[in-house]
Amino acid sequence: MKQIDWNSLGFDAYRTRTVVLSHFKDGQWSPVEETETFSFTFDPFAQVFHYAISCFEGLKAFRQKDGRAAIFRPEENAARMARTAEYLGMPCPDKEMFIDMCERCVKGNAEFLPPYGHQASLYLRPLLVGMHPQMQLVPYPEAIFAVICAPAGSYYGAHLKSCAAVIPGNYDRAAPKGSGSYKIGANYAATFKPYKFAHEQGYAELLYLNSSTREYIDEFGSSNFFGIKGNKYITPLSDSVLPSITNKTLQEVAADFGMEVEKRPIRLEELDSFEEVGGCGTAVVITPISHIDIKPVLEAPEVAREFRFCPDGEVGPVSKKLYARITGIQFGELEDTHGWCHYLDV
Ligand SMILES: Cc1ncc(COP(=O)(O)O)c(C=O)c1O
Incomplete structure (x- = not known):
């Protein structure tokens, strides 16, 4: 080999x-x-x-x-x-x-x-x-x-880096009462085209809104959304997002750190008030987000609004701390107090 x-x-x-x-x-x-x-x-x-x-x-x-x-x-x-x-x-x-x-x-x-x-x-x-x-x-x-x-690989090497995301005004991910909360291949098919345009414009992630009213945050194309405000870890409550296991783990880790965990609908305007924003999923654990642009038409140049959280590449202290705790447990460097590791002989 x-x-x-x-x-x-x-x-x-x-x-x-x-x-x-x-x-x-x-x-x-x-x-x-x-x-x-x-x-x-x-x-x-x-x-x-x-x-x-x-x-x-x-x-x-x-x-x-x-x-x-x-x-x-x-x-x-x-x-x-x-x-x-x-x-x-x-x-x-x-x-x-x-x-x-x-x-x-x-x-x-x-x-x-x-x-x-x-x-x-x-x-x-x-x-x-x-x-x-x-x-x-x-x-x-x-x-x-x-x-x-x-x-x-870890995607970031040893250090997390933040990247940009875009809310595409002309694409939705999941219909109300549809298949968004299930891990079916078809959900991903609908994201290939907008991902292509997003990547060409330097955005690493797509952030989808609820498709019925487009007033609330649903999730990123391949990860759940979380925001940090003061001592709070806030993540959307929505029927059309995938129930992420990383998000569930982060909520438990945040609670261990003494943070308040809120799972509730998040209005788009609330993005202005978050100190840190991230995507979370198995592949990368946390994708810290530096800024989010709203583009009425993803393929067109106009940006209707920008929400900034940190300079590109930098990462907020809470995201760093949450990431270090989860990866520390996964690599056996920190005590697995919740019993999350399933050991096997190999
Ligand atoms: C659409 C979507 N949301 C969220 C997640 C995160 O889920 P998990 O933390 O279980 O990997 C994924 C997959 O990683 C995903 O594809």
């Missing part, structure tokens, strides 16, 4: 070795297989190709300071996938099977688990894919559940 430069890993579809999978058919899961073929064969009529019947999860395994390996909060991802699968009418592995297959994926790809000390981890991607060939718009109890993985 080619030597991996653990310090220069990004967040990429890195081809590892073992894929762990099981097939649900005729009312049961097949015995779990570990393969190295790295490809699936699907009927061209499979639900996934036409109707986007698929969902996924994202979680990480870490090599800790004392040499142990741990997966971070896998039971939360198992529960979230079960909720998404129910929404799509798909069969879903239970918590034990989900966690067992994640463990097998780490073990089967042990050489890709970054050693301690590089701020890197093994990102696990559990996938649930509808493979039944059909035309009709009805659920069918057949699916492949697979766990794949890729080594991932």
Whole structure:
């Protein structure tokens, strides 16, 4: 195997070795297989190709300071996938099977688990894919559940850096009572085009508003929103945002620090009063935001309004402290008082 430069890993579809999978058919899961073929064969009529019947999860395994390996909060991802699968009418592995297959994926790809000390981890991607060939718009109890993985860097190296975000006036992410709170592939399809324009203009993130009235903050394209005001950690209460496990963890960490946690609707104008703003998600833990522009038309030059939180590249003290606590627990440098680390022998 080619030597991996653990310090220069990004967040990429890195081809590892073992894929762990099981097939649900005729009312049961097949015995779990570990393969190295790295490809699936699907009927061209499979639900996934036409109707986007698929969902996924994202979680990480870490090599800790004392040499142990741990997966971070896998039971939360198992529960979230079960909720998404129910929404799509798909069969879903239970918590034990989900966690067992994640463990097998780490073990089967042990050489890709970054050693301690590089701020890197093994990102696990559990996938649930509808493979039944059909035309009709009805659920069918057949699916492949697979766990794949890729080594991932910290994105920022050892130091967080803030970046810009944009609120696109002409794009929405999720409809009220729609699919926004589920981790389905189709939700992401709608963000590819606005992400392209945002990135071309130097914005790292898209911030979406609630689509019915566009008065409230929903979430970023790939992470939840949080704002810091005095001693408060504030995050949107909305039916159309993904229930982020990182956000849940940050709320618990903030409470441990003696902060007040508010989960409530956040009006757009309230952005003016935040001292710090960030996105949060498994891939990067925290994306500190330096400023947010509102653009009535993303592709056009006009900026209707700007909210500034800190100079580009700099990071507020609370975001730094929250980030250090979570990553410290993940890498086994700080005591895991909540029992978030799921240890495995590898
Ligand atoms: C739309 C969206 N919101 C929020 C999150 C954060 O969720 P989690 O913290 O569980 O990774 C993600 C994924 O990382 C996401 O894709």
